[in-house]
Amino acid sequence: MGTALASLARELDAADELSGLRARFVLDDAVYLDGNSLGALPVSVPGRLTDVVYREWGELRIRSWDESGWWTAPERIGDRIAPLVGAAPGQIVVGDSTSVNVFKAVVAAVRMAEEGQEGQERGEGRRDEILVDATTFPTDGYIAESAARMTGRTLRPVTPSEVPAALSDRTAAVLLNHVDYRTGRLHDLPGLTAAIHEAGAYAVWDLCHSAGALPVGLDAHGVDLAVGCTYKYLNGGPGSPAYLYVRRDLQPRFDSPLPGWTSHTDPFAMAPAYAPAPGAARGRVGTPDILSMLALEAALDVWYGGRDGGPGGPGGPGGPGGGSADGTAVTIESVRAKSLALTDFFLRCVAAYVPEGRVESLTPTAHAERGSQVALRCDDAGDVMKALIHQGVIGDFRHPDVLRFGFTPLYVTFTDAERAARVLGETLKSMG
Numbered sequence: 504m505g506t507a508l509a510s511l512a513r514e515l516d517a518a519d520e521l522s523g524l525r526a527r528f529v530l531d532d533a534v535y536l537d538g539n540s541l542g543a544l545p546v547s548v549p550g551r552l553t554d555v556v557y558r559e560w561g562e563l564r565i566r567s568w569d570e571s572g573w574w575t576a577p578e579r580i581g582d583r584i585a586p587l588v589g590a591a592p593g594q595i596v597v598g599d600s601t602s603v604n605v606f607k608a609v610v611a612a613v614r615m616a617e618e619g620q621e622g623q624e625r626g627e628g629r630r631d632e633i634l635v636d637a638t639t640f641p642t643d644g645y646i647a648e649s650a651a652r653m654t655g656r657t658l659r660p661v662t663p664s665e666v667p668a669a670l671s672d673r674t675a676a677v678l679l680n681h682v683d684y685r686t687g688r689l690h691d692l693p694g695l696t697a698a699i700h701e702a703g704a705y706a707v708w709d710l711c712h713s714a715g716a717l718p719v720g721l722d723a724h725g726v727d728l729a730v731g732c733t734y735k736y737l738n739g740g741p742g743s744p745a746y747l748y749v750r751r752d753l754q755p756r757f758d759s760p761l762p763g764w765t766s767h768t769d770p771f772a773m774a775p776a777y778a779p780a781p782g783a784a785r786g787r788v789g790t791p792d793i794l795s796m797l798a799l800e801a802a803l804d805v806w807y808g809g810r811d812g813g814p815g816g817p818g819g820p821g822g823p824g825g826g827s828a829d830g831t832a833v834t835i836e837s838v839r840a841k842s843l844a845l846t847d848f849f850l851r852c853v854a855a856y857v858p859e860g861r862v863e864s865l866t867p868t869a870h871a872e873r874g875s876q877v878a879l880r881c882d883d884a885g886d887v888m889k890a891l892i893h894q895g896v897i898g899d900f901r902h903p904d905v906l907r908f909g910f911t912p913l914y915v916t917f918t919d920a921e922r923a924a925r926v927l928g929e930t931l932k933s934m935g
């Protein structure tokens with residue numbers, strides 16, 4: 504069985520139309536299944552950062568804000584992310600952490616819901632509730648709780664499947680994760696967004712675990728606001744800045760709770776009175792973190808034909824799906840197809856190699872409900888993951904008993920999936 508799966512893995516790799524993309528990353532012999540926490544380093548990044556540091560900062564110094572395009576980087580890089588999450592240009596701004604963007608988005612959504620209700624006291628008809636995914640990555644829950652307290656709302660944690668029943672004319676905003684960070688479950692973004700709109704509320708989606716791994720369709724599904732990090736499937740590097748999407752028609756009504764000077768319509772007027780910039784720039788706060796931001800911009804070259812360095816717009820030759828220097832088209836659809844094939848194959852190998860009953864998959868088998876990771880419940884998961892890492896299979900452990908394996912289709916191979924499952928099986932057999 505083992506040999507058969509290993510040779511099947513080689514066949515699948517040979518037929519994989521994305522296999523050439525692995526060369527766009529710095530990798531070693533380890534099986535890296537932690538790209539859903541920190542993506543691998545794209546080869547385009549070090550050279551670009553060297554240029555940013557020595558030439559743009561070292562030689563051009565202050566002139567780089569204009570001459571090197573530093574000032575407009577948040578919107579420019581937002582436009583580079585946009586096609587990957589199904590957004591037209593001009594709706595995404597890059598900056599701050601996901602946590603900070605969750606705060607901006609949730610408070611802004613409540614403020615939008617509040618419009619027209621100003622005179623109304625707390626009570627019937629007032630949109631006085633925020634719903635939050637009860638299974639969320641903790642930061643979203645903490646921030647939503649604070650946003651609720653500050654806006655005088657009640658926070659109601661519900662699981663995503665309970666959202667339709669929990670919605671009412673009291674709901675102001677709903678904060679949901681597209682893919683659950685622990686189980687890898689993919690939630691129904693189109694259906695839940697439609698239900699939220701039906702109730703007259705605003706939908707805020709956290710795309711941390713879906714952007715770069717599967718199609719999101721922000722514009723197509725009428726999402727109101729969305730946030731996400733860039734250090735997972737977008738490979739922007741440790742602490743790379745997050746992003747905020749505000750649907751174009753909502754932008755004039757986006758009232759930021761953090762109206763920093765760089766979101767002013769004329770920042771260098773240094774006016775005492777705040778006047779928000781039009782468009783996505785309204786979501787900015789303070790000075791952009793240029794080094795991290797430009798590392799992210801270079802990392803996105805992976806999707807744009809693997810070109811080295813310089814900024815470039817999406818679309819046309821070199822855009823996502825538009826072909827590339829080495830002839831490999833990178834569309835989010837092709838990435839999704841490989842992601843599902845990889846996770847299917849990994850689950851098949853786990854079933855073949857792991858003693859029956861020793862692990863239980865928390866990740867749905869239905870493709871429509873699966874993100875790009877496999878989570879296995881396992882006794883002694885912490886010790887098991889340490890043993891796997893010791894043998895060169897890098898996943899992560901999530902309390903209390905979850906082994907988490909992330910599959911980044913840009914660089915993970917079927918051979919990696921087979922090896923990871925085989926090492927897991929051997930480890931569990933040896934641990935008893």
Ligand SMILES: Cc1ncc(COP(=O)(O)O)c(C=O)c1O
Nearest residue numbers: 600601602640642684709711732
């Ligand atoms: C769903 C989700 N939201 C938010 C975050 C993190 O937010 P931040 O970028 O602020 O650390 C993570 C992971 O770190 C996450 O998985």
Ligand SMILES: Nc1c(O)cccc1C(=O)C[C@H](N)C(=O)O
Nearest residue numbers: 539540541640684685711742901
């Ligand atoms: N953002 C992280 C970090 O700064 C250090 C370690 C891990 C992370 C993560 O991304 C955790 C991740 N969001 C998760 O899904 O568990």
